[in-house]
Amino acid sequence: MEAMPYSRPALIALLRRHGIAPTHQRLEIAQVLFARCQHLSAEQILAQVNERHAETSKATVYNTLKLFCERGLVREVIVDPKRVFYDPNTSPHHHMYNIDSGEITDIPAESLSLNAMPELPEGMVTEGVDIIVRVRTPDAVGQGRLG
């Protein structure tokens, strides 16, 4: 048994700290999100949560992800027009998105920073800056010799 940074009691404490009542379903969803720190879509989370026999509905997964976002437990990653991904890492960082595989990886905030911020229109407030580096595996395009 390896390092288990998010045991059940730790998850309960985490939710409580964010003002979230720790229901069974929310704990299951948190478990999936924080176990391996991946970027998952709502559908993937739904599948993983129900895989381990517990029954959680689609509506609850969406409700919970929205709640987790509002309370700053996870962050939405918008890189693919088809679905939103949820990132359990809320510390400042950016993303690399592999167009071919759909894989998302984190880029540490330090390794990629802006040297200027544009002046905002009057009364506007910055909510956040997303930087997305889109990458490809050239072999996967054109006539790669994979055959």
Add this chain to the structure above:
Amino acid sequence: MEAMPYSRPALIALLRRHGIAPTHQRLEIAQVLFARCQHLSAEQILAQVNERHAETSKATVYNTLKLFCERGLVREVIVDPKRVFYDPNTSPHHHMYNIDSGEITDIPAESLSLNAMPELPEGMVTEGVDIIVRVRTPDAVGQGRLG
């Protein structure tokens, strides 16, 4: 009559230059995109194209936008999980997205640049870097005194 940078013959030439046969529908769509240089969704383009009496189908709008993207006439802007926007400005620049109004504005490339690029995994190639500055109008949130 004001400056008309994209007259019909200019649009025909533009499409031809990108290897696109200038059909009636494609010209209508190009017209809408290039007339005012806005960021429009497929549905907005469909509506605007058909507003001026011409009949163009949904399928054609989607087909055409995909084609325009492939040929580098327009660029997809992915900032809103609900829909893709199309940007007729393909020169290097970034975007400011108003979360409240849904409005997208361009940020000149010069006013916002990266001071380092992360090293890519072996065999990966950068396809592009998107920078999105998400902004809000604080009045629109919380208990603004708008009443």
Add this chain to the structure above:
DNA sequence: TTTCTGAATTAGACAAAGTCCAATCATTGA
């Protein structure tokens, strides 16, 4: 001008992601 052919367009069925609602169920403070 007419004919021909591949390309473009079309309506509408379909798919996927996400939302909504009214009914049911759990949690928790007293």
Add this chain to the structure above:
DNA sequence: TCAATGATTGGACTTTGTCTAATTCAGAAA
């Protein structure tokens, strides 16, 4: 324990986008 508040649920619904087979068009050649 019990009630009340909040959470969960299934399933219908919406929206954005895709697909397909049939039709129509553009424009080259005669």
